[in-house]
Amino acid sequence: MNHDIRSPLTPPAMGDQSVPPHTDDRTVTEDGGAADARFERITAGVPEVTDAFMRDVLRDVYGLGAAALRPLAGETDRNTHVVDDAGAEYVLKITTVAERRAAEFQAALLGHLADRRLGFAVPRVVRSRSGEAATVVDGLLVRLLTWVPGTPLAEAPRRSPELLADVGAAAGRLAEAMATFAHPEPPDPHYWEFAHSGAALAGSVPHVRDPDLRAALGRIQARHLPVLDERLGGLPVAVVHHDLNAFNVLTGRDGPWRRVSGVIDFGDAAAAPRIADLAVLASSAMRGADRPLGVAAALTAAYHGARPLGEDEIDLLFPLIAVRSALVAATTARLDAGRRHGDPRHRSAAAADLVRLLSGIPAEVGTAALRRACGLPAHPATAPAAAWLAGGAASATAPVEGPLGAVDLGVTGECFDGADPREPDSLRAAARAGILAHRPGVPVARYGEPRFLAPRKRGEGGGDIELGLDVFAPAGTPVRAPLAGRVDGAGVAGTDLVLWHEPSDGVRFGTLYTGLSTDLAPGEEVTAGAPIGRVSSDTGDGLPPRVRIQATAVPVAAWTAVPHRAPDHEREMWRELFPDPTPLLGEQDAVTAWTPTADRALRGRHEHLPESHPTYFSRPIAMVRARDCRFYDERGRSYLDALNNVTLVGHSHPRLVEVANRQLGRLNTNTRFVYDVLSEYAERLTATLPDGLDVVYFVNSGSEANDLALRMSRYLTKREDVVIIDDAYHGYTSVVADVSPSRYRHYGKPDTTHPTPVPDRYRGLYGYDDPDAGARYAGHVIETFDRLAAEGRPPAAYLFEALLAGGGQVVLPPGYLAPVFAAASRHGALTIADEVQVGFGRLGEAFWGFQTQGADIVPDFVTMGKAIGNGFPMAAMVTTREISRAFDPAGRFFSTYGGNPVACAVGLELLNIVEDEGLQHNALVTGEYLRERLAALADRHELIGDVRGQGFYSGVEFVRDRETKEPASEETLIICERLKDRGALVYPTGPAWNILKLKPPLTFTPAHADEFAAALDAVLEEGW
Incomplete structure (x- = not known):
């Protein structure tokens, strides 16, 4: 067959005409x-000419002086980048005179395009001094075009x-x-x-x-x-x-x-x-x-x-x-x-x-x-077949005897509870056990289901969907034809039998069977309900015997293999090519195709939650499971967690799960009863703090802990004013919202709240190059203390985070807290260390954030939450016995759920895990390694303005200009979305929302750090 198809040499006046059939019958x-x-x-190569020749051409033909010449690639033209004496840029093209017709055609085309609004530049023809688009010089054809600046798409x-x-x-x-x-x-x-x-x-x-x-x-x-x-x-x-x-x-x-x-x-x-x-x-x-x-x-x-x-x-x-x-x-x-x-x-x-x-x-x-x-169906024949199948259950015979029931092999399946999602063997064993234990009826795995058997990282295309359904039955079980059909005469790799059906006019589709032993011959006619074979015994994948059933209207005989599953990101296309075969199970409602829940869950949130309640990402993720440093969404896709400082020792730590379950099965009550785990935990918790901080108030959240510390400070000092660091966040109750700038900015700063400058050495008054930055920033706090005292309203308390989280991952400069604490003592103000975000070894250098400022820094109150229970709702405030006794006249303190037995058991075991697994040291070493990897990216990506942090609390600040430090807020949100799409979770923070907040579990490894850095590098290279 002659494959030399020709288009006409003369183009039509308009582009909507068709190419006439070619009549060239050459072999x-x-x-x-x-x-x-x-x-x-x-x-043939391009003409060989000297620089002197090109300079003469530019001077004599175009009246230009050549300041610089640089060769460019070309197939038939000698192309040269030219910079003239005035700095203007051109492309000089030199070729043989045989190319004259093509050159004139190109010149006319560029002239045509010059008058069009394309939204981008194209070269323009620079005519010679005599007005020619192309000139012959010494037997060579010479042209000059304007230079179009830009980076080739190929080099992105x-x-x-x-x-x-x-x-x-x-x-x-x-x-x-x-x-x-x-x-x-x-x-x-x-x-x-x-x-x-x-x-x-x-x-x-x-x-x-x-x-x-x-x-x-x-x-x-x-x-x-x-x-x-x-x-x-x-x-x-x-x-x-x-x-x-x-x-x-x-x-x-x-x-x-x-x-x-x-x-x-x-x-x-x-x-x-x-x-x-x-x-x-x-x-x-x-x-x-x-x-x-x-x-x-x-x-x-x-x-x-x-x-x-x-x-x-x-x-x-x-x-x-x-x-x-x-x-x-x-x-x-x-x-x-x-x-x-x-x-x-x-x-x-x-x-x-x-x-x-x-x-x-x-x-x-x-x-x-x-x-x-382009908005068309994936294949012209798919829509009629899918429509018939959707309503064809009444015409179908169930493929096996007995009642059918769906077995959930997706990430929501109960069979995977207790399995380690990071281990495919563990998941497969759990799936096998779940299938074998399924009752009642014949277990059927659903069409469209993202099987949770070997989850992969989100960026690697994890979450493949099934293009058929699996009927699990013992080897040898007879299988029946759901519809009348004819055996396909062509074998298709990856299947054991193909039947083609024509149930109505204009509808034709095939059913494909895998895991079937059959003796049917090609071309044989089969009636509905007739036996077509038996379930074979060899699955080869560790799961019980089964027959897989698929449907398609696409001719697949020539395919080298028929896919059994497809990438989730291509799911809509593949669902058209292989539509839902569930109706082939007959009239039953126990098995339906898998459907995602994210949209339904979002509708429920929108209906019943406040409109101001946030979600991460513009396209939120429906999470189902988590383990160690990874989340798993409803499609079985895996995401690296670089965001969640709540799960200090990693998600679903087996020791914590066991302890919580055991204690919940024994006793869970309130602290007005006496139980050993409460006193044991309080002893272990206070042992991590400086001497004297030995009285624990158990509550349920960090906001409650900060609220209580402020209430006690005001009661004891009989004062109302509180000094804070600007842009800090301390909670959501009325009291702590009034000392959280990100909250009170929406309704006005209370007169009793006094923010001081953020000690930000990247953006603030005193930079990284100032060795006295800590003392200088502290001076502003001291000035506030002195001013308030002079006004006759000395502060009740100084409330601070040892590393500003909501303020933009700002690390306190060395020497910052010591003079502040000394001034607070002089003025009789109590000090409150808000460790809700950064405590429990997260900063690596010390177990508590305030300790990174020196051993002599001892607050009057230490508040803690979030990581204290690894996600279990618990929190605490610790103070001295002297302060506690002074507060006692205010009345009894009691929190119904604070310090309950399960909370204490979880908190105690968390302390054991941090110690046993060396997680504080890991935060120190791996946290530094992560920042080194991130800082190295700044050499190649101008968007990165600063990388900072301590331990496993880091920030990457993005700016549009390193000189002006204009925040790249919009870009930061896009970066977070793109990182999510690559399987890494992080989110913006800071007043301008231009800082990535990195606060992973303390089990984060160097391999995780490499994974995150590589994902960020890829996103920044990609641009948008």
Whole structure:
């Protein structure tokens, strides 16, 4: 078959006409000769000229003095970057006179585009002093174009969804603008046109030495060239750029955003199928991408939004992408084999890797992704089949005898309670036990379910969904046909039987069975309910025997394998290709397809919770489980927790779970009863504090602890004023909200609250370079004490965090607290150390944050919460016996749930775990390592203004300008969203919300630190 499809050499006036059927009946051999001639054109090399010659041309032809010349890549043109004496930039193009027609065509095209509003720059033709677009000098053709600044898309190591959308839209706008261009003398056909790809591949594939690559190229030739031969001639045609690859699309910064700034190199422009540019662009941008098909879909969606595509174009786009990718890889091998000239930018291993990948993607799958990107069904036949299946239960016979019941193998499944989600073997064993223990009826695992058998990190595509349902039954159990059908005559890898059904006019689909022993012959007719085989015994995956049932309307006979599951991020496409087969179980309601709960849960929150109640992220996560430093959402996806300082020793620590369960089963009451665990815990807790701090008030939250400390301070001093650090947060009760700037700013600062400057050495009055910064910041606190005393209202208390959390992860400078404490003592003010966020060894250097300022710093009150119970609702305030006795006349203190037996048992065991596992030391060492990794990123990412912290409490501050320190607030939120999408959880903090707050469990390891740093690096490289 002749695969040399040709587009007309003369373009139509408008781009909506179709390419007429080609009538060239030359054989492949003859066309191969033409293709070889075109190949010789791209490998002939560029003219060799001297710098002196180019300077003379610039002076004599264009009247320019050349201050600098720099060579650029080129296939047929000698391209040179020129900076003239005035600093203006150009591209000088020198080629043979044989390229005159192409040069004139290009000049006319650029003139046409110059008047269009594209939203990006294109080169402009600089005419000679005599007004010519191209001039012959010494037998060479000379042209000059304006320089278009920008960074090639190919040199952006990662591309954000927003950038890809902008690239696709820019390509669509360019196509729209070029559609109205026509020229009486089009250029000669060239090597890279899709019309000649068959002959070009035939001439290049024999030079490929890598057998795997050669096999992949062969698959693409066999699968896609016949389709192009049949359908390419019917596509709309227009003048296209024809080399819209990632090197010719330029990007630049628009504020914090990276967007398309220009398109260059129109040297291959010609009349061709209008879709050619998008195919070229996609095949180039897909190279090296984590999800190449997703890149193609994103580009296609944006292109379609700017320049709507016809369904015939969309259906041929994936074959064109595959063929273009194959042509680039094969031509590269041919150039290397012959040591010929060629553009070195395309000689990338990624091109060959993409060919290997594309050769394994069925055409229906690739096309489905692009159809869905344009708002079309994944396959024309899927909708009728899915609609019939959705209502076809009454027509179906259950595949096995007996009642059916759903077994939950998703992350919510009870069978996984107690299993370690980090260990696939543990999960598989739990699933097997759950299946075998299932009662009543035959267990069925649901369609669409993200099985919780081997969860992967969110950034690695975890959460694959099932494309069928599994009926678990003993080996040898008879299996029946749910519907009348015919046995497919073609075997499909990965399945044991395929039946095709036509239950009504216009509806045709197949049912696929895996795990089935059958003797049915191809072409055999089967009636509904008739036996089709028996459940086989060999599963090979540790789960009990089962038969898997899938449904599809897509012809799969030619596929190398039928997938049993699909990536969650592609779920909608795959659910169309393999619709829900649950109705094939017959009329029963015990089994339904898996559905997510996130939307329902959010609706419930919105209905019953305050509107001001926040959630993390613009697209919240429905969490189900957590273990150590990882969360698991309802889809089984894993997220690294760098955010949650509540779970000090890691989520669901087995020792804490055991202790809580044991104590809950023994006794749980209130502290007015006597039980040993209360006194034992109080003794252990106070032993971690300086001598004298030995009376514990057990409460339920850090807010209550701070509230109580302030109440006692005011009672004992008979004063009302409180000195704080600005931007701090101390809780939500009325009392502590009045001393929390982030709260009282919404209703006005109370007159009794006195904020002092944040001791921020990055943004504050005294920086990292000031060795006396601590004392200088303390001076402002002391001035406040003195001023209040002079006004006759000395403060009741000084309330502080040892590291400001809500204030922006600000580390107190050395020498800050000592003079403040001395001044407080002089004025009779009590000191309150708010350790709710930073206590229990989190800062590494000491068990309590205030201790990092020196051994002589001893507060009057220490408040604690959050980490004290690893998520169990408990808190405490500790003070001296003297202060406690002085407060006793105020009345009895009692908290119903504070200090209950379960809380004390959990708190006691937490102290044991911190000590036994050396977690305070880990916070010191690994916390420093994490900041080193993050600080190293600042050398490559200007957005990072500062990295600071202590132990496992760190902050990364983002700024738009390192000189002005303008907060990058919007960018920080986007970074957090992108980190979440890569499987790492962190969130903004600080007054401007431009600081990442990093406060992971103390079990965070160096490997976790590397994982987080790599994710952040990738997000910052990606841009947006």
